[in-house]
C-alpha cells in the first residue's frame with residue numbers, strides 16, 4: 844500500500860518514509876476495511892447475501908474507492924434482484940477505476956440483456972484482499988481519501 848499523499852510505498856511505520864505524512868490512522872482504516880471485505884466475500888460465497896451486503900457496505904464506508912468490494916456489492920444487489928442498486932454500484936466503481944474494470948462488463952451485460960449476468964456470479968467473485976494490502980487500489984484513494992468524512996460513520 845502506498846502513501847495517500849506522495850504515493851511512496853509504506854513501511855510498517857506509522858509515518859510515510861517518503862514525505863513524513865501521518866499514515867497510522869489511514870493504515871488502520873484500510874486494514875479494517877479489508878477485513879470487512881473478506882467477511883463480505885465469505886458471506887457471498889455461501890450465498891448469505893444480506894450478510895454480504897452489510898459487510899461490504901461497512902467496507903466501503905471505510906474505503907469507498909475499493910472497486911473490488913464495490914463490484915461484488917453490485918453482484919450481491921443483482922442477486923437480490925435490486926437492479927438499480929447494482930447498476931449504481933458499478934457505475935460508481937467505473938468512475939473510480941476507468942480501465943480494466945469488470946464493472947463495465949456487468950453494466951454492458953445488464954443493458955443488453957438483464958439475464959446475461961447469470962453466469963457472472965461464480966465466475967467473477969474476486970479473491971481475498973490479503974493483509975499486506977497489495978491488491979488495494981490505494982493509488983486511486985488519494986483525492987477521495989482527503990474528502991473522506993468521519994461524519995459518514
Ligand SMILES: [Zn+2]
Nearest residue numbers: 846849859862
Ligand atoms: Zn508520503
